[in-house]
Amino acid sequence: MSKKRYKNKRVNLAEANVNITSLLDVLTVLLFFLIQSFTVNNVSSLPEGIRLPASIIENEIEETVVVALSKDKLYADNKVIITFKNGKFSAQDIGEDNRTLIPLQKYLTKQLKKKYALVQGVGRDLSKLPPGKVTIQADRELPFSLMKYMLHTVATSGYSDYQFVVNAKD
Amino acid sequence: MRRRKRKGKTTLPPAEVNVVSLMDILTSLLFFILMVISFSKYAILDATSLISGEPDERDKKVFSLQVSFLKTKTKCRYNDKQGMHYTTYTDALVELGPTVGLKIVKSSRLKRFLKSNKFSGSAENGYTRLLTKFCDSAKLLSKLRNNFLKNIKKSFPNENKIIIAFNDKVLYQEMIDAMNSMRALLPEDKAFDIVNLAANKTEKTRVLFPQLIVTEDLSRDV
Numbered sequence: 001m002s003k004k005r006y007k008n009k010r011v012n013l014a015e016a017n018v019n020i021t022s023l024l025d026v027l028t029v030l031l032f033f034l035i036q037s038f039t040v041n042n043v044s045s046l047p048e049g050i051r052l053p054a055s056i057i058e059n060e061i062e063e064t065v066v067v068a069l070s071k072d073k074l075y076a077d078n079k080v081i082i083t084f085k086n087g088k089f090s091a092q093d094i095g096e097d098n099r100t101l102i103p104l105q106k107y108l109t110k111q112l113k114k115k116y117a118l119v120q121g122v123g124r125d126l127s128k129l130p131p132g133k134v135t136i137q138a139d140r141e142l143p144f145s146l147m148k149y150m151l152h153t154v155a156t157s158g159y160s161d162y163q164f165v166v167n168a169k170d
Numbered sequence: 171m172r173r174r175k176r177k178g179k180t181t182l183p184p185a186e187v188n189v190v191s192l193m194d195i196l197t198s199l200l201f202f203i204l205m206v207i208s209f210s211k212y213a214i215l216d217a218t219s220l221i222s223g224e225p226d227e228r229d230k231k232v233f234s235l236q237v238s239f240l241k242t243k244t245k246c247r248y249n250d251k252q253g254m255h256y257t258t259y260t261d262a263l264v265e266l267g268p269t270v271g272l273k274i275v276k277s278s279r280l281k282r283f284l285k286s287n288k289f290s291g292s293a294e295n296g297y298t299r300l301l302t303k304f305c306d307s308a309k310l311l312s313k314l315r316n317n318f319l320k321n322i323k324k325s326f327p328n329e330n331k332i333i334i335a336f337n338d339k340v341l342y343q344e345m346i347d348a349m350n351s352m353r354a355l356l357p358e359d360k361a362f363d364i365v366n367l368a369a370n371k372t373e374k375t376r377v378l379f380p381q382l383i384v385t386e387d388l389s390r391d392v
C-alpha cells in the first residue's frame with residue numbers, strides 16, 4: 001500500500017477585514033441621544049437619599065435654581081450646603097428669626113445677584129424685580145417641620161415661586 | 171485590427187441594498203427611545219409662598235379661602251382594601267373669608283351649602299368648618315374636593331387662589347397630595363357645571379383653585 005505523503009504546505013489565509021460600519025452607526029446614534037438627554041434639564045439627577053412623592057401633575061420642569069432636601073442633607077444646585085442629624089437643623093445654621101437657614105440664604109442671594117447683575121449695574125432695586133423661581137426636590141417622607149425652614153428661606157431670599165418636583169403618576 | 175464592438179444591451183449587475191446599517195440605527199434608536207421615556211417621568215407642581223404672619227389679604231374685600239391640614243398625635247387603626255394600617259389622625263380646617271361685597275353666583279345656593287355643611291360664622295366675618303379625625307387622608311381629600319371646594323368654586327367661578335397651610339407633622343407626600351386635590355378634581359371624579367361669567371354660559375370643568383399659596387399653620391397646637 002502506498003502511503004500518501006503529506007507534504008507540509010503553508011496555507012495562505014486571506015487578509016481579515018473588519019467591517020466597522022455597523023459599529024460606527026451604533027456609536028453615532030448613541031452619541032446623539034446621550035447629548036440630547038444631558039441637555040434636557042438639570043433636574044434629571046437627584047441627590048442621594050431622596051425619593052420624590054408621586055403626583056398626577058403633568059407640567060414640565062423649567063430651568064431654575066434647584067434646592068433639594070434629604071433626611072440628612074440640604075443641597076443647592078447639587079452642592080451640599082447644610083448637613084444635619086436627627087431630623088433637625090443645628091442652631092448655628094438657623095438665623096435669629098428661628099426660620100431662616102443662613103448658608104442657604106447666602107447661596108440663593110448670591111445666585112439672585114448674579115442673575116440680575118446687569119439690572120443692578122444700572123441702579124435698579126432688586127426687590128422690585130419679579131420673584132425668582134426655585135425648583136424643590138425633597139424626600140416624600142420628610143415632615144413639614146423640616147420643609148418649612150427651606151421654604152421660608154427660599155421665599156425670603158427672593159424666590160417666592162416654587163416648583164415642586166414630583167414623580168408623574170400614570 | 172479593429173475590435174468588433176459587441177452588439178446588444180449591456181446588462182447591469184443586480185442592485186443590492188445593504189440594510190445592515192439601517193437596522194443598526196433603528197435598533198439603537200428603539201432602545202434609546204425606551205430609555206428616554208423612562209427618564210421623562212418628572213413633573214412639577216407650582217405654588218407660591220405666603221410668609222408666615224402676613225395675612226394682609228384678609229383686611230381687604232377680596233376672596234379668601236384657606237384650608238389647613240393638621241396632623242394630631244393620636245394614632246388610629248383603620249381597614250382598607252390593602253389591610254390594616256396605623257396612622258395619625260388628620261384634621262382639615264376650611265376657612266372662607268368675608269363674602270360681603272364679593273360677586274357671588276347664586277348666593278342663595280352658597281348659603282344653603284354653608285348651612286347644610288355646618289359652617290359657623292357670618293358673611294361679615296367669614297365662615298369656618300373643621301373636619302376632624304380622618305384616619306384615611308384620601309377620604310378627607312375626596313370630601314374636600316368633591317363637596318366643599320366644588321361648591322365654593324361654583325359660587326366664585328373667577329377665583330383661582332387658595333391658601334394651604336400645614337402643621338409640622340404633615341409629611342411631604344401628604345402635602346403634595348393635598349396640593350393636587352386643591353388644584354383640580356382627579357380623573358376619577360365627575361366634572362361639574364360652572365358659570366363662565368365672561369361668556370355668560372355654563373360649562374363643565376374639573377378645575378378648582380390652581381393658584382396655590384403654601385404656608386405654615388401656627389394657629390393650633392396639636
